[in-house]
Amino acid sequence: MSDIRNLVLDIGKRAKKASKLMAKASTEKKNKALVILSDMLEAEKKYIQEENKKDLELAEKRGLSSAKIDRLTLSDKVIDSMRKGCMEVAQLPDPVGAIETMWKRPNGLLVGKMRIPLGVIGMIYESRPNVTIDAGILCVKASNAVILRGGSEAFYSNQVLAKLFSKALSEAGLPEDAVQLIPTTDRAAVSEMLKLEEYIDVIIPRGGEGLIRAVVDGAKMPVLKHYKGVCHIYVDEDVDIDEAVEIIYNAKVQRPGVCNALECLLVHEKIASSLLPKVGEKLGGAGVLFKADKKSFKYLEKWAEEAKEEDFGYEFLELKMAVKVVANQDEAQEHISLYGSNHTEAILTNNHQRAMRFLKEVDASLVLVNASTRFNDGGELGLGAEIGISTSKLHAYGPMGVKELTSTKFVAFGEGQIRT
Amino acid sequence: MSDIRNLVLDIGKRAKKASKLMAKASTEKKNKALVILSDMLEAEKKYIQEENKKDLELAEKRGLSSAKIDRLTLSDKVIDSMRKGCMEVAQLPDPVGAIETMWKRPNGLLVGKMRIPLGVIGMIYESRPNVTIDAGILCVKASNAVILRGGSEAFYSNQVLAKLFSKALSEAGLPEDAVQLIPTTDRAAVSEMLKLEEYIDVIIPRGGEGLIRAVVDGAKMPVLKHYKGVCHIYVDEDVDIDEAVEIIYNAKVQRPGVCNALECLLVHEKIASSLLPKVGEKLGGAGVLFKADKKSFKYLEKWAEEAKEEDFGYEFLELKMAVKVVANQDEAQEHISLYGSNHTEAILTNNHQRAMRFLKEVDASLVLVNASTRFNDGGELGLGAEIGISTSKLHAYGPMGVKELTSTKFVAFGEGQIRT
Numbered sequence: 001m002s003d004i005r006n007l008v009l010d011i012g013k014r015a016k017k018a019s020k021l022m023a024k025a026s027t028e029k030k031n032k033a034l035v036i037l038s039d040m041l042e043a044e045k046k047y048i049q050e051e052n053k054k055d056l057e058l059a060e061k062r063g064l065s066s067a068k069i070d071r072l073t074l075s076d077k078v079i080d081s082m083r084k085g086c087m088e089v090a091q092l093p094d095p096v097g098a099i100e101t102m103w104k105r106p107n108g109l110l111v112g113k114m115r116i117p118l119g120v121i122g123m124i125y126e127s128r129p130n131v132t133i134d135a136g137i138l139c140v141k142a143s144n145a146v147i148l149r150g151g152s153e154a155f156y157s158n159q160v161l162a163k164l165f166s167k168a169l170s171e172a173g174l175p176e177d178a179v180q181l182i183p184t185t186d187r188a189a190v191s192e193m194l195k196l197e198e199y200i201d202v203i204i205p206r207g208g209e210g211l212i213r214a215v216v217d218g219a220k221m222p223v224l225k226h227y228k229g230v231c232h233i234y235v236d237e238d239v240d241i242d243e244a245v246e247i248i249y250n251a252k253v254q255r256p257g258v259c260n261a262l263e264c265l266l267v268h269e270k271i272a273s274s275l276l277p278k279v280g281e282k283l284g285g286a287g288v289l290f291k292a293d294k295k296s297f298k299y300l301e302k303w304a305e306e307a308k309e310e311d312f313g314y315e316f317l318e319l320k321m322a323v324k325v326v327a328n329q330d331e332a333q334e335h336i337s338l339y340g341s342n343h344t345e346a347i348l349t350n351n352h353q354r355a356m357r358f359l360k361e362v363d364a365s366l367v368l369v370n371a372s373t374r375f376n377d378g379g380e381l382g383l384g385a386e387i388g389i390s391t392s393k394l395h396a397y398g399p400m401g402v403k404e405l406t407s408t409k410f411v412a413f414g415e416g417q418i419r420t
Numbered sequence: 421m422s423d424i425r426n427l428v429l430d431i432g433k434r435a436k437k438a439s440k441l442m443a444k445a446s447t448e449k450k451n452k453a454l455v456i457l458s459d460m461l462e463a464e465k466k467y468i469q470e471e472n473k474k475d476l477e478l479a480e481k482r483g484l485s486s487a488k489i490d491r492l493t494l495s496d497k498v499i500d501s502m503r504k505g506c507m508e509v510a511q512l513p514d515p516v517g518a519i520e521t522m523w524k525r526p527n528g529l530l531v532g533k534m535r536i537p538l539g540v541i542g543m544i545y546e547s548r549p550n551v552t553i554d555a556g557i558l559c560v561k562a563s564n565a566v567i568l569r570g571g572s573e574a575f576y577s578n579q580v581l582a583k584l585f586s587k588a589l590s591e592a593g594l595p596e597d598a599v600q601l602i603p604t605t606d607r608a609a610v611s612e613m614l615k616l617e618e619y620i621d622v623i624i625p626r627g628g629e630g631l632i633r634a635v636v637d638g639a640k641m642p643v644l645k646h647y648k649g650v651c652h653i654y655v656d657e658d659v660d661i662d663e664a665v666e667i668i669y670n671a672k673v674q675r676p677g678v679c680n681a682l683e684c685l686l687v688h689e690k691i692a693s694s695l696l697p698k699v700g701e702k703l704g705g706a707g708v709l710f711k712a713d714k715k716s717f718k719y720l721e722k723w724a725e726e727a728k729e730e731d732f733g734y735e736f737l738e739l740k741m742a743v744k745v746v747a748n749q750d751e752a753q754e755h756i757s758l759y760g761s762n763h764t765e766a767i768l769t770n771n772h773q774r775a776m777r778f779l780k781e782v783d784a785s786l787v788l789v790n791a792s793t794r795f796n797d798g799g800e801l802g803l804g805a806e807i808g809i810s811t812s813k814l815h816a817y818g819p820m821g822v823k824e825l826t827s828t829k830f831v832a833f834g835e836g837q838i839r840t
């Protein structure tokens with residue numbers, strides 16, 4: 001066996017052991033660990049930033065883009081936001097051990113489902129080092145152990161953050177191995193991780209489509225993932241035009257580089273002439289380039305290129321957006337079914353029947369009526385915080401918060417019942 | 421591309437298409453299909469049994485055991501039980517489209533989770549042909565499409581049952597492709613099925629450990645499975661002896677060949693001398709052979725062999741059972757953690773604290789207090805019917821009923837909300 005294999009196997013075994021202790025950990029200890037971690041992030045800020053500087057210097061040498069360097073930087077603001085995350089997650093209700101309802105069987109057996117941790121979670125993520133904290137705190141709150149594999153560009157930053165996390169766990173009386181970071185940038189470590197189905201219960205990749213496909217292809221255990229967000233808004237004929245323009249503007253412009261940003265606008269032909277010129281003024285004025293189909297082009301000409309087939313179903317992640325005029329809701333829903341990515345889909349309408357039809361029939365992790373696609377986020381939907389968004393249906397579909405990092409077991413209270 | 425590959429791919433594509441229609445199917449039509457199917461099973465009984473006879477004749481030629489031939493036989497009784505299944509599942513509530521709760525965000529957005537089908541389910545199972553009906557009706561009730569791959573011994577029986585199922589769907593106005601059977605006994609068809617991650621959302625294997633391991637190793641999509649049931653009962657020192665003997669007898673003897681039957685009895689040392697002789701009389705008298713550890717042997721001698729290490733963690737599936745005397749609950753729970761299979765575990769005790777500790781700490785799909793392990797069954801726990809029992813935690817842990825064949829999507833009602 002190679003050294004890397006032994007290294008990763010040892011981490012896996014220690015994580016499994018830690019996960020069994022975490023399963024019994026009290027809410028008090030888990031919350032205490034998160035509060036201690038928050039304090040440490042403040043007290044050790046200088047140390048953290050010194051280690052972060054090593055990554056930043058290497059990044060500059062390697063000629064990384066300023067956007068990437070920006071995402072790598074553990075500024076005071078980023079550290080504050082990690083601390084805020086710790087405190088917020090400490091205040092969330094502890095899902096573990098809860099039984100939502102118990103029902104009584106005809107023989108008197110009282111049956112329910114108790115929430116339990118998943119076990120060991122493997123996180124594989126790219127450059128942003130704050131994920132080390134943000135993901136770790138959710139896993140710990142749900143009584144799991146986590147094995148973190150961050151991007152090589154953030155190696156020193158991730159190391160110091162994981163070290164502090166283990167220290168905080170230990171000070172709170174919890175196993176320090178509940179949070180472990182793979183201590184090498186060797187890519188072979190990822191392949192070894194993906195083979196550890198005996199020790200890692202689920203893998204959550206976060207990053208570009210390439211990373212996620214590689215993880216899905218290699219993993220022997222289940223993977224919770226989303227590939228991309230190709231989000232649509234369909235504007236029905238019966239709509240408040242000004243409200244629609246505000247929602248479309250927010251969905252596309254507020255933060256264009258994220259997965260819940262709008263990528264394609266579908267407009268009912270009866271309101272194209274009243275809606276699209278206003279969309280053009282407002283979004284075009286903000287720098288949006290429209291990839292417009294033939295029927296919408298004339299209203300958006302000033303800010304548009306003619307759409308090509310490949311512009312539909314494309315995740316622009318910048319101030320570009322496809323636009324298409326449709327004959328009716330059937331055509332809109334067929335378009336979404338064909339080009340959507342099961343991420344976020346919205347209808348804007350005053351018509352109740354059409355709103356409910358869209359809600360029921362469209363297959364996406366979040367389906368909205370009269371609101372911006374930007375709400376597909378654990379915090380915005382009320383989950384507290386999220387570790388990622390799943391666009392596949394098994395186990396979790398949509399933002400994954402603390403609860404989605406748990407499972408349930410059946411429990412039953414008897415009084416001597418036997419089966420007849 | 422080979423013929424088999426084309427055949428299976430075509431089935432996959434048709435299933436995906438059918439699943440989209442099924443997602444919109446009304447409760448009324450789904451229930452109607454199940455009622456029609458029940459009627460057909462009665463009306464076509466002669467035809468079904470003629471086809472079944474072809475399988476039985478081949479089985480005899482091949483020299484299959486009488487137990488296997490018995491499991492293959494579609495007797496009047498088995499057909500009646502399939503009919504009963506149709507009617508029971510028709511009467512279950514339809515989970516699809518339900519929203520259990522909606523919460524209001526500070527901005528007024530009303531958020532909830534709506535239950536939706538999983539999509540296309542692949543069932544791979546061994547000889548019992550009634551699974552074709554039992555599994556199909558649950559998949560259809562949950563608005564899924566299903567691709568069935570039954571055992572080669574039941575080829576003719578499965579074909580006729582699937583054909584009738586498609587006809588019933590069609591008569592109820594639903595897509596006949598929602599239930600399809602792989603129409604060949606070629607084993608290459610299974611490998612092809614396991615590669616169709618684009619068309620099959622989840623695979624559920626049912627059968628021996630060998631079949632299940634092969635499916636897990638080959639499948640590109642998630643698998644919901646259980647390998648085996650090594651179920652324990654731990655008898656605490658503070659217990660009603662006679663009640664305990666009744667529960668142990670029921671768990672081991674009522675139906676020893678199933679996954680929720682008792683395989684290992686753990687007894688607190690303080691009650692070994694009062695409990696074990698009674699267990700010996702009752703179970704030994706019923707033909708149970710004990711694999712007894714040193715401390716229990718003297719009480720069970722008449723019906724016992726000395727236990728070997730491999731008798732612990734072993735799924736006997738017959739009238740044999742391991743027995744071990746333990747010093748305390750710690751030792752019992754460590755034994756279960758080491759040798760258990762996360763299936764079903766029970767404690768018998770009058771002590772509340774120890775009951776609750778066992779319930780919380782033991783990791784199994786069903787944990788019972790003062791009741792028989794035989795209750796780990798969808799029907800017995802109140803799910804209506806089950807398609808199998810999952811012993812892995814992702815998505816479902818324990819018996820999987822109609823609800824476990826669904827997922828949820830987030831839905832949100834807005835009034836023009838944008839994200840700030």
